[in-house]
Amino acid sequence: MADVDRVSYRVGETVILDDVTVSFAPNRFNVILGPNGAGKSTLLKIATGLLEPTSGTVCYGDRRVGDYSAPALARKRAVLSQRVELAFPLDVEDVVLMGRYPHYGRTPSRRDREIVSRSLELVGMTAKRGQQYPTLSGGEQQKVQLARVLAQIWNYDEPREPKYLFLDEPTTSLDVHYQLHLLDVARGLLDYDCTVIAILHDITMALQYGDVFFLMENGRVAHEAHDAAGIPVELVERVFQVRASRVTDPADGQGLWRFSL
Amino acid sequence: MLRRLSYGQSYILLGIILAAALVASAGIGAFTFSPERMFRYLGEGLGWIPSVAADDLGRNVFLKLRLPRVLVAGLTGAVLGVSGTLMQGLFRNPIVEPGLVGTSAGAAFGAAIIFVFGESTALSFATPLGSLAVPVAAFVVSFAATMIVYRLSTSFGKVNVFTLLLAGIAINAVCAAGTGFLSYVARDPQARNITFWNLGTFTTADWRGVELIGLFFLICFVWSLRYGKSLNALMLGESEAASLGVNPERLILQLIIVNTIMVAVATAMVGVIAFVGLVIPHVMRMLKSADYNFLLPASALFGAITMEVIDIAARVIIPPAELPIGIITAVIGAPVFLWILLRQTRSGSVGFYG
Numbered sequence: 033m034a035d036v037d038r039v040s041y042r043v044g045e046t047v048i049l050d051d052v053t054v055s056f057a058p059n060r061f062n063v064i065l066g067p068n069g070a071g072k073s074t075l076l077k078i079a080t081g082l083l084e085p086t087s088g089t090v091c092y093g094d095r096r097v098g099d100y101s102a103p104a105l106a107r108k109r110a111v112l113s114q115r116v117e118l119a120f121p122l123d124v125e126d127v128v129l130m131g132r133y134p135h136y137g138r139t140p141s142r143r144d145r146e147i148v149s150r151s152l153e154l155v156g157m158t159a160k161r162g163q164q165y166p167t168l169s170g171g172e173q174q175k176v177q178l179a180r181v182l183a184q185i186w187n188y189d190e191p192r193e194p195k196y197l198f199l200d201e202p203t204t205s206l207d208v209h210y211q212l213h214l215l216d217v218a219r220g221l222l223d224y225d226c227t228v229i230a231i232l233h234d235i236t237m238a239l240q241y242g243d244v245f246f247l248m249e250n251g252r253v254a255h256e257a258h259d260a261a262g263i264p265v266e267l268v269e270r271v272f273q274v275r276a277s278r279v280t281d282p283a284d285g286q287g288l289w290r291f292s293l
Numbered sequence: 294m295l296r297r298l299s300y301g302q303s304y305i306l307l308g309i310i311l312a313a314a315l316v317a318s319a320g321i322g323a324f325t326f327s328p329e330r331m332f333r334y335l336g337e338g339l340g341w342i343p344s345v346a347a348d349d350l351g352r353n354v355f356l357k358l359r360l361p362r363v364l365v366a367g368l369t370g371a372v373l374g375v376s377g378t379l380m381q382g383l384f385r386n387p388i389v390e391p392g393l394v395g396t397s398a399g400a401a402f403g404a405a406i407i408f409v410f411g412e413s414t415a416l417s418f419a420t421p422l423g424s425l426a427v428p429v430a431a432f433v434v435s436f437a438a439t440m441i442v443y444r445l446s447t448s449f450g451k452v453n454v455f456t457l458l459l460a461g462i463a464i465n466a467v468c469a470a471g472t473g474f475l476s477y478v479a480r481d482p483q484a485r486n487i488t489f490w491n492l493g494t495f496t497t498a499d500w501r502g503v504e505l506i507g508l509f510f511l512i513c514f515v516w517s518l519r520y521g522k523s524l525n526a527l528m529l530g531e532s533e534a535a536s537l538g539v540n541p542e543r544l545i546l547q548l549i550i551v552n553t554i555m556v557a558v559a560t561a562m563v564g565v566i567a568f569v570g571l572v573i574p575h576v577m578r579m580l581k582s583a584d585y586n587f588l589l590p591a592s593a594l595f596g597a598i599t600m601e602v603i604d605i606a607a608r609v610i611i612p613p614a615e616l617p618i619g620i621i622t623a624v625i626g627a628p629v630f631l632w633i634l635l636r637q638t639r640s641g642s643v644g645f646y647g
Binding site: 080082102103105106107109110111113116118119120121122123126130131133134184 | 385386387522525526528529530532533535536537538539540578579582583584
């Protein structure tokens with residue numbers, strides 16, 4: 033369980049987060065929604081322990097984030113953000129191996145190597161393991177980054193312990209196939225004692241994949257819903273300044289959102 | 294060629310080539326020595342075999358001039374190779390080298406201050422530092438210059454290549470102006486020193502240089518080996534590196550310190566040698582891997598090999614005179630620099646990295 037307790041963040045006079053308290057649901061896909069400038073990224077950064085809040089605390093389980101050493105924290109949670117470009121011709125396998133850095137000292141163990149192969153397998157990039165990262169397409173590069181974070185918080189083998197995956201708009205600039213693939217793999221982690229906490233720029237996709245929703249407005253959490261259907265339409269309309277409607281997909285009866293100005 | 298070898302095998306191969314380059318560099322020049330003669334001198338110098346009095350001149354030239362020169366060249370090459378690797382890792386870009394980001398120019402400026410004012414009363418504080426005054430001053434200015442360029446070229450944890458180039462130009466210009474001013478106000482022999490030394494030279498190499506550069510290189514090299522993983526992680530950018538457990542702030546500071554110590558000492562001894570730090574890691578990356586755990590030792594070895602070859606060239610191109618090292622490295626290095634830059638621009642990838 034990841035808890036953000038009475039967190040505020042200020043830069044000078046500007047209040048970016050104002051006394052935010054959220055409890056992310058364990059082993060669920062938690063989505064933080066909100067318009068640009070609502071404080072989503074700041075909240076995520078603070079929840080990962082990479083940014084110190086002005087006041088308030090963040091805990092994983094009953095341990096404060098600040099009490100973890102940097103490598104211990106890196107073994108507990110991973111962060112996947114927008115696609116990274118490299119200026120260097122590093123091999124795909126070497127990029128994924130970075131996920132194991134917090135786990136070993138000088139040289140990777142055989143288990144580290146095995147986890148790297150299995151992570152590549154999970155994202156379907158085994159065939160490209162020896163290729164140079166910059167020669168891959170954008171979608172493939174992000175698959176490699178996904179494999180890296182899987183390797184970092186590897187939880188597929190017993191014994192398991194609670195892990196956290198933070199997604200900071202990782203599907204931005206990806207084709208729809210790669211978006212769905214990434215979110216599917218992330219959802220797959222939920223069965224392995226991993227909590228996913230995500231900011232997604234595509235709100236339709238977010239509502240389709242999320243379990244729990246935190247709607248942010250002006251540095252506060254305006255609404256919390258445990259079902260996409262539980263989000264009030266009027267609130268979405270006000271916060272995002274759009275017209276929204278919910279329709280039912282005749283094929284499977286799932287609720288879908290439509291937006292217009 | 295190296296692709297099929299393991300890291301360890303690659304080091305052994307580079308080591309063998311380095312040994313051959315050392316022997317060649319020690320043997321070729323105004324005085325030519327056969328390997329057999331060189332080993333005899335070496336034995337005599339170490340007192341293992343009795344000296345042959347008739348061969349005093351050859352032995353003195355070899356032991357007092359040639360050998361230290363060869364060692365200083367190799368060590369300087371190793372310093373520049375490792376430094377280029379560290380700086381490219383820090384700035385996440387293969388166009389970076391100590392000459393570009395102000396490290397060398399800063400060291401030159403710092404050293405020139407002591408050259409010109411070191412004896413005067415105004416800077417008498419330098420006296421207790423003795424022979425270390427030049428490297429220490431070189432370190433201080435060099436550190437400040439590199440730090441300024443890094444801060445200017447980074448925004449939100451990402452390095453912008455254009456700002457990096459422009460900041461580098463500006464800081465280099467300031468340091469060059471300072472050095473230029475000092476050589477202008479200096480009395481004649483000092484000015485001549487500065488000019489020579491701005492182009493890089495091994496002619497003044499002696500055993501004290503070997504000891505100083507060797508000692509600091511060894512310390513900094515062993516120290517820098519700890520950063521292989523962190524440098525790899527930093528390729529992804531500061532915040533990604535942080536999420537992997539690296540403290541980017543501390544890493545950046547430590548990288549600049551370890552790098553500047555090596556470069557300052559080497560620059561204080563042999564002057565400014567540009568472009569070697571750029572080319573060495575680049576070649577190693579093309580031949581084998583971009584993994585910094587490999588690049589750090591490999592660039593040390595290949596840097597030493599390259600510098601021996603360049604030093605041989607400097608001695609044999611216009612005998613009996615010698616070409617300044619910096620001229621040769623610029624002639625070879627500048628086109629390589631432009632080629633890398635052009636390739637980045639063409640692939641549309643100049644801009645933000647990591």
